[in-house]
Amino acid sequence: MTSRMGGSILLRHLGGRLFSTTTTAVRSAATAEVANYFMYGGSAPAKGMAMWVRVFPVRMASTTASPAVSREDKATAAKDATGKDGAGTPPSAKKEIVSYWGIQPSKLVKEDGTEWKWSCFRPWDTYNSDVSIDLKKHHVPTTFLDKVAYWTVKALRIPVDIFFQRRHGHRVMMIETVAAVPGMVGGMLLHLRSLRRFDHSGGWIRALLEEAENERMHLMTFMEVVKPRWYERALVIAVQGVFFNAYFVGYLLSPKFAHRVVGYLEEEAIHSYNEFFKDLEAGKMENIPAPAIAIDYWRLPADATLKDVVTVVRADEAHHRDVNHFASDIHYRGMELKETPAPLEYH
Template identity: 70%
Template sequence: MAMMGSRSAGSLLRQLGPRLFSTAVISRAAAAAAEPSQALLYGSSIFATPARAPTTGVKLLSVRMASSSTPAQEEVGQQEEPAMTPGDERKEVVSYWGVAPLKLMKEDGTEWKWNCFRPWDTYSSDQTIDLKKHHKPTTLLDKIAFWTVKTLRVPTDIFFQRRYGCRAMMLETVAAVPGMVGGMLLHLRSLRRFEHSGGWIRALLEEAENERMHLMTFMEVAKPRWYERALVLAVQGVFFNAYFIGYLISPKFAHRVVGYLEEEAIHSYTEFLKEIDAGRIDNVPAPAIAIDYWRLPANSKLRDVVMVVRADEAHHRDVNHYASDIHYQGLELQKTPAPLGYH
């Protein structure tokens, strides 16, 4: 009798099972369970309503019924699924957070095409800055910094001579290093000491970013040769480590070196302008990246780009000499606010 009862119960379940737990129900439960991961992919909210979220019992029972379903039942379940039309297809969003990137527009209504910087990173360069300002070396550290930079200029003049396009490109690969090193070390110091930075971390990192944008601009003007690329690797490897150690030993000395490097950069860009005015370098149209970054007129030329870059270098010169003076006076960078809008 017990065996007959179990057989009748089993036959009853086999008859009612497909009706109670069809593959359509199983597929809907599986889709509901997969919604959180899909929500992250398509940029929608991951918080589903409680009514749509399947319970644990439904999940377990669905798995059991799915494993015991017959091929005929699976075929019926597949037919019950609605076909997806082309209009319902959703594209995957390529983003770390699963959120579609913003579609930015320029003021003239055209689409913003740069990923390396955004419209709010652009600015109009202040070209009224004094380009002839020079910090006269007075202390021993200042004199060492001054003659170190003067010594480094000799092989640079020999190698590049009057190829100012390539010279500017090489100069920017070096000039973008100090701001990153200084900002990184100040960042770590702020973490260790639980101190505010006074805005200097952001100021130095913005300086590094500004110098990198100079490089991205001159990459469109002068195409580096293979041996110039190899030289960049060697110079950057040596200069980064030397400046890192120098900043650890004496931030005052490190900022003074950068101040004198920027003075040499101003001189190099002035010579660059002379070559353009003399006709020995073609005054080609300005690269599109420079027009958008410095908010230049659409008909700007290479000369206009060199002018704004030279003004940027003058601002970097003043900031680094000011940072060195702060250390000379015995003040901490964290206790003295960084100058705003230096570039």
């Protein structure tokens, strides 16, 4: 396409928007001369005339007054802003806040017909936790990597015990900020591996991401029970930054070792929730009513207490323990899961 043809198309489509029609006579003449050159093949514009041509937004270049607004338009705008003839309920009370993408959120209701008020999870994400799961299972470390993973977790528990003592609410809040990291990291890396190799994931991507989401809901629940102090928030940021990168590198080097570490972390989490439960039963901590978010997420009865919440969360941790120990005992061959000959050893 020649420069004249390109200039002709550009001026035809954008000329009315980019050039003001209310500029001075000199600038109008310059614009007309340039348009004549591009569109009709006239003589080249003079240097002095071409220098006047500039691209301005219409609002900036125009010298005309803004169009008048009628009384009816003003009344309509005032009614929309205030709710009713300039006085009434504010718009925030009349209009529902839309999502980030500008999509009107759908109206969800619970089984009893009341409105669903949680945005961090939906009714189809709720479930009844299996509290009959064995809480005493322990994977006996046999290989060298198993022993490294076991003693690494035991060493990490020492500073946590010193810092939190018997402040169980703050302790489990810190645990959940760490426990929600491995599932996301593992799911992300398996997702990328599936894309690179054009292979199926064997269902493990979804399983690990659901684990991360479940751990995050544990955190959202205990945020309603205890409020973290400023130094605890700072500690969370520091620990998450270190743990995420360490686990990321560890998973790249050895997924077996990474899953084994998580399995032992979950065993320690079960121990922490056992101590939490004992103090609640002994009356050392107040057995307050369960937060509303926990009642809806785990489908607990309306009169559920904090002890019921600890029970279902502990069962979730036991499930994650078994999943990660099993993941460590399998290996991938074309993303298809193959069990190792040696069975899981629990006692």
